[in-house]
Amino acid sequence: MKIAARDLAVRFGGITALDGVDFELNRGEIVGLIGPNGAGKTTLFNCITGVVAPNAGSVVVDGADISNHRFDLRVHLGISRTFQTPRVNAHGTVLEAVMLGFNPIVKKPLFGSFFGSRSVRKAEADMESRAHNLISELGITTDPTKRAGDLSLGALRLVEVARALAAGPHYLLLDEPAAGIDENDQGVLANVIRKAAKDGIGVLIVEHNVPFVADLCGRLIALVQGRIAASGEPSGVLSDPHFVRAYLGDSNAG
């Protein structure tokens, strides 16, 4: 059971963002996707989640070709994602933000929703307690009744991860989850990711913070100019001369 992308190519006008990329993510493993700015990390990520349609190649999830599936359908196949800039309703509470994540697995009868039927109210109360459980299970210490707009970036990223996990995904795709957050939140985040993988979820992390992913991931994929420059064990990838040159520059001055 895995996500397998074959020979993906994406072009934006004259720019080639991805150029024949093969990619695999198994359930239960943590894979890091690294590379300099503009290497195509987010494009690859968006191809898998369906925000961007590839010009060539295919994305297969658990044996089913989903290359042409709409974005909103993929979460129903067990692919959850977060965003580089957290997207939440700033006026809503933390609890509501997490509850939104249950959307793919909760029944939403039209008339029941309008007339506040008993089954809808029960499902609502159910979801509320499950969201509370999820928040405390993940070690998120933020008050669930707080407005999402009042949270720090780190807390917001954790809330997004909780929302992504609420749907009970098989694959969790995180877009720069550790960017701009303090070490304490990074620690909580790392624990959440390890726990998810232990529960059999395949986790893909797009990240600039190389020490963070190197520590967490069993496998790293380094993208440079839309192609895979190196992949494999973190130590091997980080010492790969081809990748080091692209990432740090020839002078190695950084």
Add this chain to the structure above:
Amino acid sequence: MSKSVGRNAGVLTIVMLGILIVGQGHSSLYATAITVGLYALLGVPLGLIYGCGGVLSLAQAAFAAIGGYASALLFSHYHLPPEATLLPAIIVPALFAYVVSRPILRLPEMSMALATLALGLLVEVVFSSSGGLTGGYEGVTGLPPIPIVGNSRVGVLLLVWSAVIICVYCYDAFRTSARGRALIAIHVDRLLAESVGIPVARELSLLFAITAGISGFVGWLYAHYLGYIGPGSLNVHLSANLLFMVVVGGRKYSLGPVLGAAFFVFAGDWLPGSAQAHGMVFGALIVLVLLLVPEGLLSLVQSRFRWKRVASRPIPQSSQLSPEQSL
């Protein structure tokens, strides 16, 4: 949260009973209250799709006109009684809205307003220039009264206001349901909504069609209450005024459009001068409201209850937050 769902509907029920009692001595109050009720019945669904979903529609009166005309034409051409035309009056505008909504609802808010405005104008032109089929500019007269309540003002008042109360209840129940959260998510950020598996286009079309169906019901009520419907009765002017009511009353509250409708009708009665002059006053007023109380008049009342908890602090952009900012 779920306990307060019926609160606004309860408040409105008390208001309705108050009107019934006070109106005993002032018979003109009933007619005014019926007008307020009809506007509110158009405004509350608009408040839901605009306030929660960001769908800025200037076609609501057109949907009401379609409903009213559907009933009137079925009566004048096929002699169907209002009992039999009620369903078509609701379903025809709902279907029409569903079909036209797909391309329109994809647009950003302002373009959406313009597209629905064009739609409203189109409907008006079709009804006024279809000659013998729709009665042209003269419209259709001699329609039978609303079934059961007949010509009784109290009866019509009870019917219209009961419908408003049900709408307000449904609005509140919907907003606190998973589907309501989905609608708010669509408004906040469509990409966010899609990432949690919400079929944005289908959901918006469905809700838009429901508001059009309710508008069609208002058109049916209107046509059989007055016994007449013409191209000028439920026109684009009314659509614009409905938006005025929703915004002035408070587009984020179920009772906002009701308050806005009452304000609009009473202000129209008391202001001196012609309807054109009123337009000027209302125009100035909407600017004032948007500048001073952008959430609408009802936010003044609501904020007194919640003043301490949610101080009107500006919402920081998430990207500007530093990790240290934990409050």
